[in-house]
Amino acid sequence: MNKYIFIATVTLSAVAAGCGADSNPGRSYMPDMTYSRAYETYASTADLEKEGVFYNRKPVPGTVARGEDVEFAFNLPHDSAGYAQSAQLKNPLDSAGAKIDMKEAERLYLVNCGICHGAKLDGNGPLFNGGDGPYTAAPKNFMADDMKALPAGTMFYSVTYGKGQMGSYASQISPKQRWEIIKFIKSKQGVGAGAATDSTAKKGAEASVAADATAKK
Numbered sequence: 001m002n003k004y005i006f007i008a009t010v011t012l013s014a015v016a017a018g019c020g021a022d023s024n025p026g027r028s029y030m031p032d033m034t035y036s037r038a039y040e041t042y043a044s045t046a047d048l049e050k051e052g053v054f055y056n057r058k059p060v061p062g063t064v065a066r067g068e069d070v071e072f073a074f075n076l077p078h079d080s081a082g083y084a085q086s087a088q089l090k091n092p093l094d095s096a097g098a099k100i101d102m103k104e105a106e107r108l109y110l111v112n113c114g115i116c117h118g119a120k121l122d123g124n125g126p127l128f129n130g131g132d133g134p135y136t137a138a139p140k141n142f143m144a145d146d147m148k149a150l151p152a153g154t155m156f157y158s159v160t161y162g163k164g165q166m167g168s169y170a171s172q173i174s175p176k177q178r179w180e181i182i183k184f185i186k187s188k189q190g191v192g193a194g195a196a197t198d199s200t201a202k203k204g205a206e207a208s209v210a211a212d213a214t215a216k217k
Contacts, residue, residue, distance in 0.1 A: 065174075072175035078161045089153025093183050105184035108177050112169060117142055121188055137165055148189045155182050 028034040048055050064073050071092045076082035093100050110119060116139040118125040123141035127133045140147055159178050162168040169178070 068174065069176065072179065074156070074160060074175055076157060083154070083157060086153040086157035087151040089151070089156060091152045091156075091179050091183060091186075093179050094152075100180055100183055102184060102187065105180040108173065109181045109184050112173055113181065116166070121185065135165075139166075142185050142189060148191050152179075152182050152186060155185070 045055055045057070062073070062075055064070055076085055076089075092098065114125055116125045116127050116135070117123055118128075118139075121142035123139045123144075124130060125133075125139060127135045128138055131138070142148075156178055158166070159173075159181070160168060160170050160175075173181070
């Protein structure tokens with residue numbers, strides 16, 4: 001009997017001591033981890049802002065996706081200032097030594113852009129079809145003078161964020177693929193380094209044909 005009384009006394013003493021203990025455990029090495037805030041999984045950004053937390057569900061500015069080359073990183077904001085600054089962007093694929101498979105660039109264009117802008121880049125893709133398609137608004141004609149004059153950087157900005165009736169293609173094609181498509185468009189327009197490359201290749205082919213004809217004589 002005395003044993004049970006002893007056990008009960010010790011237990012009650014421990015409980016009493018615990019209840020009277022200081023609720024502050026002392027300093028923590030990483031207080032933001034020890035006392036981290038708990039949030040609902042599907043809490044809205046407005047709910048988080050009420051708690052003084054900013055979160056827009058987007059990567060931190062300047063973040064580069066795994067496997068993506070830093071040279072193709074794009075950090076301009078989606079606003080009027082960013083749009084204006086985009087005109088100064090240069091296509092990384094215009095740099096000396098840059099390698100581009102123009103056939104692949106054409107394929108990317110046809111898959112992602114041709115349905116609206118047309119295989120001939122004339123703005124008459126299947127979705128418009130001369131006004132008889134499901135889209136009543138004519139897509140941009142890349143062969144028009146205003147589009148030829150449009151800087152490559154502004155085209156990249158528009159493909160990244162969307163422009164007018166066209167939505168963003170940032171989730172469908174990588175930054176490098178976007179630049180490849182623009183390189184292809186500019187080459188067909190006869191504008192810029194892409195056009196010079198195509199022209200040089202054409203002249204080389206013509207020279208080769210002429211040399212063969214001379215040799216056969």
